[in-house]
Amino acid sequence: MSLNTCHAGSGVVLYSGEFILLYCDGVTLSFDCAEPRMKGDRKGRIYLTTHRMIFRSNNDSKGLVSFSFPFYTLHNLGLEQPVFGANYIKGTVKAEPNGGWTGSASFRMTFKNGGATEYGQALMAAGQAASRYMGQQPPPPYTAPTAAYVNAQNYMAPAGSAPYGFHVPTNVFPERPPANQVYMYEQPPPYPGVMGVGYMAPNGTAYATAPPPVQNPQYAQQYPQYPQQVPQYPQQYSQPMPPTNQTSQPAYPGAAYGDFNMGPPPAYAPAESKKMN
Secondary structure: OEEOOOEEOOEEEEOOOOOEEEEEEEEEEEEEOOOHHHOOEEEEEEEEEOOEEEEEEOOOOOOOOEEEEEHHHEEEEEEEOOOOOOOEEEEEEEOOOOOOOOOEEEEEEEEOOOOHHHHHHHHHHHHHHHHOOOOOOOOOOOOOOOOOOEEOOOOEOOOOOOOOOOOOOOOOOOOOOOHHHEEEOOOOOOOOEOOEOOEEOOOOOEEOOOOOOOOOOOHHHHOOOOOOOOOOOOHHHHOOOOOOOOOOOOOOOOOOOOOOOOOOOOOOOOOOOOOOO
């Protein structure tokens, strides 16, 4: 996870080939950690993309303006359903190297207008899908893109379950972020997403290796290319996910997959006329 690395103006900046699955305003995010800039409650918007979760604060005057949660940095995700009070999502996130902070932090996320259950199911399913493509080496340390960003044109992923293999509850979260608040770098994502290490086109199809060439002729020399072949699924994913009390094997030495192996997400139940807490 990186601190204050994915915002521009009043919006967020995506990588080339990264698309928004879900968007929700009215979210409160809180952390339990030693980093002073992360303490306290933050109100803002949450974006679930094909590669990560992004939080954008409504208040730019405090230390935390934006947070990037790549799926591989998330662990111990869970949905809490208290007898009194709203449902909320909890978990632990680990800092990316060079991500602006160090260590790990527990977090809690609540939704003003409900939808925590549906969002949590989609988040866990997206993390499971992306974790299957993690290779034997860790993603590179965070590096600030050097290329300029532009207003994104096609930034919403196609609705429905295809081609992701899991339900994306756009009926619960029908809102789209304002077009003037979404930007995009020319740099591709440095870690795999729900479609693997390739890239997803706006029409929902997957590129095998890389997106169409960009206009900057120096681009290919600025950033390393992805492998020409998509890594095979790790063998442990050929069977159903283990129960909660089992631990996944690390994708590479010294690190672990995001902890999305808590069993498959609960079966999706269509939302009622309004979101339920």
